[in-house]
Amino acid sequence: MAIAREAEPVGSLREVREAGLDREDLLDVYRNLLLTRGVEERGHILYRQGKIPGSFYTGRGNEGASVAVATAMGPDDVGTPLHRDMGVHVVRGVEPWRIFAQYMGRADGPTRGRDGNVHMADAKLGLIAMVSHLPAMLPVAVGCALAFRIRDEKRVAIGWFGEGASARGDCHEAMTLAGVRKLPVVFVCDNNQWAYSTPSHLEFATEHVADRAEAYGFEGIVVDGTDLLAVYREARRAIEKARAGGGPTLIESVTLRMEGHAVHDDAFYVPKEMFEKWAENDPLERFRTWLRQNADMSDDEEEEISGVVKKILNDALKRAEESPLPDTSSLTEGVYATAEDLDTPHHK
Ligand SMILES: Cc1ncc(C[n+]2csc(CCOP(=O)(O)OP(=O)(O)O)c2C)c(N)n1
Ligand SMILES: [Mg+2]
Numbered sequence: 236m237a238i239a240r241e242a243e244p245v246g247s248l249r250e251v252r253e254a255g256l257d258r259e260d261l262l263d264v265y266r267n268l269l270l271t272r273g274v275e276e277r278g279h280i281l282y283r284q285g286k287i288p289g290s291f292y293t294g295r296g297n298e299g300a301s302v303a304v305a306t307a308m309g310p311d312d313v314g315t316p317l318h319r320d321m322g323v324h325v326v327r328g329v330e331p332w333r334i335f336a337q338y339m340g341r342a343d344g345p346t347r348g349r350d351g352n353v354h355m356a357d358a359k360l361g362l363i364a365m366v367s368h369l370p371a372m373l374p375v376a377v378g379c380a381l382a383f384r385i386r387d388e389k390r391v392a393i394g395w396f397g398e399g400a401s402a403r404g405d406c407h408e409a410m411t412l413a414g415v416r417k418l419p420v421v422f423v424c425d426n427n428q429w430a431y432s433t434p435s436h437l438e439f440a441t442e443h444v445a446d447r448a449e450a451y452g453f454e455g456i457v458v459d460g461t462d463l464l465a466v467y468r469e470a471r472r473a474i475e476k477a478r479a480g481g482g483p484t485l486i487e488s489v490t491l492r493m494e495g496h497a498v499h500d501d502a503f504y505v506p507k508e509m510f511e512k513w514a515e516n517d518p519l520e521r522f523r524t525w526l527r528q529n530a531d532m533s534d535d536e537e538e539e540i541s542g543v544v545k546k547i548l549n550d551a552l553k554r555a556e557e558s559p560l561p562d563t564s565s566l567t568e569g570v571y572a573t574a575e576d577l578d579t580p581h582h583k
Contacts, residue, residue: 239445239455239487245464248529254468256306258530262540264306265526268463268519269544271298271322274331277548278338282498286556287338288351294319296493297425299463299518302326304393304423304486307470309478313361313379314393315372318353319425319492323395327360331547335555347569348561359579370400373409373422380418380477391419391477398487399430399438401447410485414451417482421473424485425460427492432504445487453483460488461516464525490518 245251251261275293282291294301301322308314308327316323324334329345337344340351346364356362363379365372376394383390396406401424413420424444428435441447448455458469466488473484491513495502526532 237442237446237457238449239443239457239485242456242458242465242469244459244462245468246529251464251468251529254464254471256467260306261526261530262532262536264302264463264467265522265532266540266544267306267322267326268298268302268522269541270331270547271302271325272519273544273548274325274334275321277335277552279498281335281338281552288340290352291338291498292318292353292496293494293498294321294425296490296513296518297427297460297488298322299522300423300425300460300466300488300490303463303466304395304470304488307467307474308361308393309391309474311361311388312391312393312474313363313376315363315365315376315395316356317365317369317372317395317397317425319397319427320395321353323362324356327357327362329357329360329362330551332551332554332558333357335551336558339555339558340560341555341558342561342565343555343558347565349569358576370394370396370403370406370409372396374405374412376422377409377413377418377420380413380420380483381416383419384416389478391421391474393421393423393474395423395425397430398424398426398428398435398444399433401444402438410447410451410483413483414453417453417480419477419480420483421470421477422483422485423470424487426487426489428489428509429492429496429502429505431496431500443487445485448485451483451485453485455485455487457487457489459516460490461513461518461521463518463522 281287297319301320305323305326333343337355340348342348345355345357354365356364373394373396376392379392430438443457445455445457456469458465469486
């Protein structure tokens with residue numbers, strides 16, 4: 236039996252306004268959503284052209300949820316996005332050309348060419364780069380939240396994790412400390428129903444991952460991750476609750492990983508019917524339809540936004556290809572933070 240609250244879908248424009256987004260904001264969100272999908276689709280092309288070293292990961296199916304949570308964050312909040320959360324980088328303002336540079340291991344990527352894939356983040360935008368080990372970023376997010384508490388800052392940390400990673404001890408440790416201290420942290424579980432080839436019934440024995448939250452002493456919410464606005468509303472509530480001293484929330488956003496674990500995996504083990512069913516709820520198509528039906532997005536507006544996005548992506552690809560590979564003499568630079576690196580609102 237489910238313990239976590241199951242979030243309702245979002246209905247009208249009025250309801251969304253009450254949650255903090257006006258019509259202009261919604262069109263910006265749509266632009267960010269198109270950019271997020273566009274970056275990953277172009278990434279696929281770069282991979283097939285042999286321009287991406289190593290593997291290539293996308294968050295197809297999770298674009299809406301990642302854009303939604305990042306849209307709900309405040310400017311001074313921090314987050315630890317994972318390999319399925321490209322929308323977070325886009326919304327926080329990482330320019331697409333730098334993401335393409337990152338994919339290709341170039342010097343202008345956020346890791347300055349130290350890593351080719353999505354182990355990246357721009358600390359100046361309040362993001363902390365993931366390490367490969369999962370869910371090792373949850374204790375980091377909780378540590379940030381503890382620092383905010385000690386310094387009496389009204390800031391919130393967001394920690395993302397996959398449902399498969401929730402089986403590990405660091406997830407339990409992070410949630411225990413966050414619950415005990417009522418820290419300003421929001422845990423976001425990207426439940427895409429697979430951890431590589433392991434289905435979720437072999438990952439956790441409760442109905443929902445969010446059912447665990449009550450045992451840690453905070454609220455758990457399950458939300459349809461293809462409903463961008465429902466994820467936004469729940470994330471916003473949870474973030475503002477944390478900011479006001481109400482403690483953590485665990486939001487479980489349910490989607491389906493619409494591609495293989497990475498580009499090397501054809502996901503033969505995922506039943507075809509599952510893909511077909513979830514394809515009917517594509518987050519981008521769903522949000523586009525909602526905008527047309529509830530916010531009167533016109534053909535002209537839609538065309539204008541896609542035109543702008545296409546241009547950003549085309550220019551970004553060109554600029555990224557012009558970025559050099561890192562100079563080997565710079566190998567030891569960026570290993571330790573400099574005073575300049577730490578001169579951001581996030582490192583006061
Ligand atoms: C501790 C650890 N074990 C194994 C891996 C290899 N690995 C990377 S992603 C992944 C699947 C994680 O599944 P989930 O947490 O559901 O996230 P998803 O990839 O589905 O978004 C695995 C096993 C890892 N990164 N860290
Ligand atoms: Mg998963």
